[in-house]
Amino acid sequence: MLIELEKRKEPSKAMVYLTPLIAVGLTMVVGALIFSALGYEGARAAWAMFVAPLVDPGKWEDLGLKAAPLVMIAVGLSIGFRANVWNIGAEGQYVVGGLAxxxxxxxxxHLDGGWWVLPLMCLAGAVAGAAYAAIPAILRTRLNVSEILSSLMLTYVAIQLLYWLMNGPWKDPEGFNFPQSRLFQDFQTLPFISGVGYLNVPLSLVIALAVWFVMARTTFGFQIRTVGAAPQAARYGGFSQERTVWWSLVIGGALAGLAGIFEAAGPFGQMVPQFPTGYGFTAIIVAFLGRLHPIGIVILGGLVLAVTYVGGESAQATLGLPSSATGVFQAMLLFFLLATDILITHRLKWRRSAEGSA
Amino acid sequence: MDAMWFSVAMTIVAASTPLLLAALGELVVEKAGVLNLGLEGMMLVGAVTGFAVTFATGAALVGIVAAMLAAVAASMIFAFLTLTLASNQVATGLALTIFGVGISSMIGEGFVGKTIPVLGPVFPEALAGHPFLRLLFGHSPLVYVSLVMTAVVAWFLTRSRAGLILRAVGENDASAHSIGYSVIGVRYAAVAFGGAMAGLAGCFYSMVQTPMWAEELTAGRGWIALALVVFSAWKPWRLLLGAYLFGTVMTLELQAKAAGVGIFAPEFLAALPYLATILVLALISSRRSVGAAAPACLGRPFKPAT
Structure with missing residues (x-):
């Protein structure tokens, strides 16, 4: 028996929603096999990584905290990905936002407080993230430099900037010479809502909804989608490719920067050299798993990847899984998702071998 | 003083070689019309495999071959997804890098801090240890491999029939298909070659430069190699020049750090190669000739009209 791909007459709507779930299923099965072969308890690892945190209400708050930055960054990236603008330096924009x-x-x-401080911090984060993403935008539109390479290079630069600030100018003067900033004051940290998490968790949902509205209901969203889907038509329609590059990078950068300062003013409560945790890269998986659609990113992408983070952490403790296992599972998930994408346009057909060819 | 300059020159060669190896592979891949952003991931897979196998067997040659095979295997995941299933090349390449980072640190977990004997010079000690002649004879075999491969790739692309077919596939896949060449087959072969070269580059880091395992020891060099391919305008000899230019920048960074040059913070020096890459890309890409040099089908999936 052979499996053959046969082109569908029309792309399957059902598969658009089903393939992310199929990908999760395949990742669990293949992941279980691989990790068993490596001498771990494979099946339990796959369960811990993809299901356990979902069925344990005690972990739900953690899930929200992990999902919030992923959703915010991924929603921003998805705008660009739809228009074929590949910002893969969200990690750098996230760091710069946190730093600003x-x-x-x-x-x-040294102030006694002030309601305006926290909003100003967030504004600075968003503006800095946007400005940092504007560098690849200028380079692409003026000098034709691939934004893929420039945005990624800038991530390494941002991380060195962080190290420099932590080891020098911003080192906590009362911090026993540890390379980290002062702890933020109470009025400088995001409010914590019991059972929900920091304020960034509900805010990330609001932002995803806002982006959905803009993409689905406004002319701007239509332009972005057209430039990605039919560049020729977009040109005839008078939609500027340059403007699309600019806006998708700047919005993506702003959201990544905002996610950065939310993390610093939330879970971290200060700035530390360990601040870049790879959310900017994982958000790329989140965006694809959510089908580059804001609502999909929240429900499928953000939640599933948050589950792998939380599950991965507990599997380290309970199953002795290495911390890098989480990344391996996440990458496998993206592989399987990209592989099963073919099912949207093609169907699988079983065929006896050596029968006539098409 | 002279001796110091010689050792600086030796370091430049060591810093440039893995960039050259990885970028040569990617150049051939891109000439066939495929953009594989998984270079960094394949290098890490090669680095950890080369280290682990050499650690286990004690034979460096076995380690190198294993590193190449492992990186080829990783590249085949990419090839299957992008070529057979026509998935998005950018996304798939990124997935490959994320995968390589994860799997290499997982396999390497037990090896952190362990060392293997350095893969030393090939030539006899009289030449390799000579104060001046060592500049020619004192390198690891992979250095000579990288130089020979530059010539081989240059010859292959411009002088051989197979190279002509490969370029045709990258420039106009539909025409190449219509006159009977297997576009997908050629691209599979190119991606495999890119994987093997990335594997060599990776094990240069783990077996020659620092024969000690550390997580993510390639530190983004795979991305710099990708930029070098653009810099070279897809020409092997210009790639050699570019790789040595970057090797020099990186070496100066290390030398400045070691000498404790006070004006610059070490973090600034560490950021220098990445800033230099952006600067060079900006200088190069704006010229129209470079845009025209890019293979016309780069990054586009091939779907034959049946």
Whole structure:
């Protein structure tokens, strides 16, 4: 028996929603086999990584905290991905956003309070993220430099900037010489809502909805989608390719920067050298798993990847799985998702071998 | 003083070689019309495999072959997805890099801090250890492989029939298909070659430069190699020049750090290769000739009209 691919007459709508689930299923099965071969308890690892945190209400708050930055970054990236603008330096924009907000926090650290400080920190984060993403935008539109390479290179630069600030100018003067910033004051940290998490969790949902509205209901969203799907038509329609590059990078950068300062002013409560945790890269998987659609990104992408993070952490403790196993599972998930995408346009057909060819 | 300059020159060669190896492979892949952003991931797979196998067998040659095979295997995941299933090349390449980062640190977990004997010079000690002649004879075999491969790739692409077919597939896949060449077959072969070269580049880091395992020891060099391919305008000899230019920048960074040059923070020096890459890309890409040099079908999936 052979499996053959046969082109569908029309792309399957059902498969658009089903393939992410099929990909998760395949990742669990193949992951279980691979990890068993490596001498771990494979089946339990796959369960811990993809299901356990979902069925344990005690983990739901953790899930929200992990999903919030992933959703925010992924929603921003999806705008560009739809228009074939490949910002893969969200990690750098996230770091720079966190740093800009930290700068505001350190400058206002000696104040007694002020309602305006936290919003100003967030604004600084978003603006800095957008400005950092504007560099690849300028390079692409003016000098024709691939945004893929420039945005990624800038990530390495941002991380060195972080190290420099932590080891020098922004080192906590009362911190026993540890390379980290002062702890933010209470008025500089995001409010914590019991049972929900920091304020960034509900805010990330609001932002995803806002992006959905813009993409689905406005002319701007239509332009972006057209430039990606039919560049020729977009040109005839007078939609500027350059403007699309600019907006998708700047919005993506702003959201990544905002996610950065939310993390610094939320779960971290200060700036540390361990701040870049790879959310900017994982968000790429989130965006694809969510089908580059804001609602899909929240429900499928953000949630599933958050589950792998939370599950991966507990599997380290309970099953002795290495921390890098999470990344391996996440990458496998993206592989399987990209592989099963073919099912949208093709169907599988079983065929006896050596029968006549098409 | 002279001796110091010689050792700087030796370091430049060591810093340039893995860039050259990886970028040569990617150049051939891109000439066939495929953009594989998984270079960094394949290098890491090669690095950890080369280290682990050499650690287990004690034979460096076995380690190198294993590294190449492992990286080829990784490249075949990419090839199957992008060529057979026509998935998006950018996304698939990124997935390959994320996969390589994860799997290499997982396999390498037990090896952190362990060392293997350095893969030393090939030539006899009289030449390799000579204060001046060592500049010619004192390198690891992979250095000579990288130089020979530059010539081989240059010859292959411009002088051989197979190279002509490969370029045709990258420039106009539909025409190449219509006159009977297997576009997908040629691209599979190119991606496999890219994988083997990335594997060599990876094990240069783990077996020659620092024969000690550390997580993500390629530190983004795979991405710099990708940029070098653009810099070279897809020409092997220009690639050699570019790789040595970057090797020099990286070496100066290390030398400045070691000498404790006070004006610049070490973090600034560490960021220098990445800033230099952006600068060079900006200088190069704006010229129209480079845009025209890119293979016309680069990054586009091939779907034959049946």
């Amino acid at each position: 907000g930290t700068g505001v926090a350190l400058a206002t650290w």
